[in-house]
Amino acid sequence: MSNMITVTIDGKDVQVTEGMNIIDASEIAGIHIPNLCYLKGMKGMGACRLCLVEVEGLKAPVLACNTKVRDGMAVRTTTDKIQEVRKFVIDLLLSMHPLDCMTCTKAGVCNLQRYAYDFGLKESSFSRKTFGYTVDDANPFIKRDPDYCILCGRCVRVCKEQGTHVLEFMGRGIESKVITAGDRPLQESSCTFCGSCVDACPVNALLESDRWRTGREWEYQKMHSVCLLCGNSC
Numbered sequence: 001m002s003n004m005i006t007v008t009i010d011g012k013d014v015q016v017t018e019g020m021n022i023i024d025a026s027e028i029a030g031i032h033i034p035n036l037c038y039l040k041g042m043k044g045m046g047a048c049r050l051c052l053v054e055v056e057g058l059k060a061p062v063l064a065c066n067t068k069v070r071d072g073m074a075v076r077t078t079t080d081k082i083q084e085v086r087k088f089v090i091d092l093l094l095s096m097h098p099l100d101c102m103t104c105t106k107a108g109v110c111n112l113q114r115y116a117y118d119f120g121l122k123e124s125s126f127s128r129k130t131f132g133y134t135v136d137d138a139n140p141f142i143k144r145d146p147d148y149c150i151l152c153g154r155c156v157r158v159c160k161e162q163g164t165h166v167l168e169f170m171g172r173g174i175e176s177k178v179i180t181a182g183d184r185p186l187q188e189s190s191c192t193f194c195g196s197c198v199d200a201c202p203v204n205a206l207l208e209s210d211r212w213r214t215g216r217e218w219e220y221q222k223m224h225s226v227c228l229l230c231g232n233s234c
Contacts, residue, residue, distance in 0.1 A: 003018040004016070004017060005070065005071035006071060007070075007072070007073045008073070008074040008075065009026050009031055009075045009077065010031055014028055016069055018069075018071070019069075020069055021068055022053060022075055023035060023064040023065045024040065025069045033050075034050040035050050035065060036048040036111055037152040037154060039158070042157060042161070044064075044065025045066070045153060045157070046065055047153045049085070051065045052064070052085055052086070053075050053077045054076040055073060055075055056073070056075075086115070086119070087121070090112070090121055091121055091124050091125055093112060096174075097112060097148060097150060098148060101113055105207060105211060105216070106204040106207070106217065109216075109218075110203050110204065111202040111203070129174060131147045132147070133147050133177070136185050136186055137209060138187060139187040139209070141195070141209055142191075143207050143212055145205055145206075145207075146178065148203050148204045151169075151177070152202060153178075154201060155178060155197035156178060158196045159196065162192075162196050166186070166189045166190055167179070168181070
C-alpha cells in the first residue's frame, strides 16, 4: 500500500499518495492548475508550460505535471509571477488559433477558451499567424483541422499509447505541426479511427465528423464502451 504524505497547497493541507505529481495532488485539494498538455495517468511532458507553480525552498518555478510531491512540501499555484507567465502563454497561443468561439463546436468546453476567459483575453497582443492548413475530413469519422491545433501533443501521445503511431510532430518553431506519416489524409494512414485523439484534444483540432456544428458537448449522451480499443460504443 502506498504511503500517505501531507502537502500544503495554497495554504491548504491535504493528504495525498507519495509519488503523486503536484497537479493531481492539487485536484484532490480542490485546486485546479491550468494545463493543456497533461493527461491524467500519463507522465507529464511539460509542453504547454501553463502548470508552472512555486515550491517553497526552490528558486525557480517547477512544472506541476512532472514534479512529484514530498512530505511537508508547500506549493503556491497563483502567485503574481506565475499568473503573469500563464497569461503570456495563453496570449501567445491565441495568436496561433482561430478566434471563432461563437460558432465553434467546442465552445463552452474548450480549455483554451476557458483560460482566455479567466485571464480576460479577448484576442492576442502578438501578430496573428497565417491560417489555411488543409482540413482532413475525407473520412467519415474524424475531422482534423490543423488551424485549431495548439501543439499540446495530447493526440500524438494517446495515438502511441494505442499502439498505432499515426500522428507525429513535424517542423520546428512556428512551422511545427502534427501530421500523419507522409502528411497524408487519415484514411490513407494506419489509423483505426478509435477516437482516442478526439477525446484527448482540448480544442477543436480533432472532432467526430458527425458532431461538426450539430450540437454542443453537453447536448450529447455519454455511454460506456466494452471495446478496449474503440470508444465508439457501437
